[in-house]
Amino acid sequence: MARPPRNQALDLSEPIDLTAGVIERLACPPGKQQAFLRDSKAPGLRVRVTANGAKSFVFEAKLDRQTIRRTIGDVRAWRIDAARAEAFRLRVAMDGGDDPRVLARQREEAKAAAAMQAVKEAVTVGDAWKLYLQARKPKWGVRHYADHEKLAQEGGKAVTRGTRGTGKTKPGPLHPLLSLKLSDLTPSEIEAWAAQQGQERQTYGRLAWRCLKAFITWCSEESDYKAIVMMDAAKTRKTRDAFGKAGKKKDVLLKEQLPAWFAAVHALPSPTLAAYLQTLLLIGSRRGELLALRWTDIDERWRGITIRDKVEGERQIPLTPYVWQLLSALPRVNQYVFASPVKEKAHLSDPNGGMTDACTAAGLEGLTIHGLRRSFKSLTEWLEIPAGVVAQIMGHKPSATAEKHYTVRPLDLLRVHHERIEAWILEQAGVKFAPPRATAEAQPEPTKI
CATH class of the missing domain: 1.10.443.10 (Intergrase catalytic core)
Incomplete structure (x- = not known):
């Protein structure tokens, strides 16, 4: 049988065995925005052609008396046998009562959630600490905010005093934790940190530990972090023992x-x-x-x-x-x-x-x-x-x-x-001081009537 000429229009009313030549000959009828050519081998598989000549594989079927149509892909990107296999897969899913559109949306949502979770898990303690300070700054005094900044300072800044002869500021006690992922802020990591800080500077480390617990509590209440932070990571017995109990100061003038x-x-x-x-x-x-x-x-x-x-x-x-x-x-x-x-x-x-x-x-x-x-x-x-x-x-x-x-x-x-x-x-x-006698008591100005 001779191959029909390329300019001969296809009969879109009947299924046809899709080939590269057939798809190439497919054209949208005059006056229409799009048209569909059915495949005779894969039920539900269609080739859609638009008025501007764009062609794509489409799956079409009925579910609960409603027409379900889902685009598979461009004919230039998909092979015919791969498009047929995808049409068969979608047909099987529909026979099981599943809507391919819903399944596709669920897959996209799962993919987006996984990507978002990966981003969240990549957040470091330092990243969350900066956001924590920004969120709490309106609630804190200037001195309290500055103390938190100092707890996490990098150190190494040249100064003339207060460095015990090193000439440079020491890193804040929380600085070693800033490079950790927030998801890696585990009890074992904090216990190792507490053991080191407890030996080097117990009192200042104890303050840093209290601030760290408050920071973790804040993270556990934030939607972006509550799924990846361990609420009780800083509340273990080993961490508490590393810093010991604060002694009561009794320095006083008698x-x-x-x-x-x-x-x-x-x-x-x-x-x-x-x-x-x-x-x-x-x-x-x-x-x-x-x-x-x-x-x-x-x-x-x-x-x-x-x-x-x-x-x-x-x-x-x-x-x-x-x-x-x-x-x-x-x-x-x-x-x-x-x-x-x-x-x-x-x-x-x-x-x-x-x-x-x-x-x-x-x-x-x-x-x-x-x-x-x-x-x-x-x-x-x-x-x-x-x-x-x-x-x-x-x-x-x-x-x-x-x-x-x-x-x-x-x-x-x-x-x-x-x-x-x-x-x-x-x-x-023994300080001799005679309070000056006021010439007149401070009185409010008389009200003018």
Whole structure:
């Protein structure tokens, strides 16, 4: 039988044995957008041709009285026998009650999920740590955020002090973990890390461990990480034992030690540092809160100080007479009360050196700057000051329901107790100070009618 000429139109109403020549002769009838040529060997296999001449293999069948049509592929990419095999496979799936379109969608979804899981599992601890800091930054104070950055710092930065002679900063305790995949943050990895950090720097490592546990908890609540992070990875007994228990610090100024300490502080060459240390003892604030004190935080008229509080945001305490004498005598170099002698627009950065010198001169080795805050609380016991008053001055959270919800102490009531505390400490220290007598009490301006 002679081969029909190429320009002869095919009969699309009847199935035909598909060959390369037949497919080549296939053309879309005039006036139609597409047409289909059925294969006589594979039921359901069609060749679709569009008006612009594009041709592809298509599978077509009925499922639940609905026509199911699925594209197999371009005729230039698929061989005829491969297209027939795919049509047979789809026919078998349909005979089992499965919709090929649903199966294809499920395969694509599974493939996409596997790819997404692979991406998630490739996330490192360092990648998640950066996102963790960004997410928590609005909830944290500046100092708390900076502490977290320092825990993960790379190290190796050239500095002049605080490096024990190396001249370069040490990596943060969490830095060795940053290169690990988040999925590899296992108990065994953390235990090995804890063993090393516990030997090199137990106290700082313990802080890093607490922050690491908080970070893992955050990851376990994030949709992108909760499936790949181990919630209890940092809570094993070996990790806990590596850091040990934090000891209670008891460095405190006794009443009998006040004269020697005040005399040593007065002898410091820096008036700013001497004023800072005395004020720290007399108001019981945290070290960083007082360092960040600005001149605008002092209200001379109403005799108050606004402290940037890490617990409540800020708190107001009385500006006692001796403290005001110390502060008013300082030069106003910049916006900070305790201005840095080195940096033009900064406050004191490291008062530890002056504190150590003063304690050495007074024979009080071991007393820390935070010990002054502890001393303020302890010394008030001699005067039987209400615990709630002391807590409010120091910025501690109320510990009882009545303190939280019912007791409101205005500034003038706090001043009664605070000035009594200051006067008693100065008396025990042998510091001669006569509070200036106010010519007139601070009064609000009369209301104009």
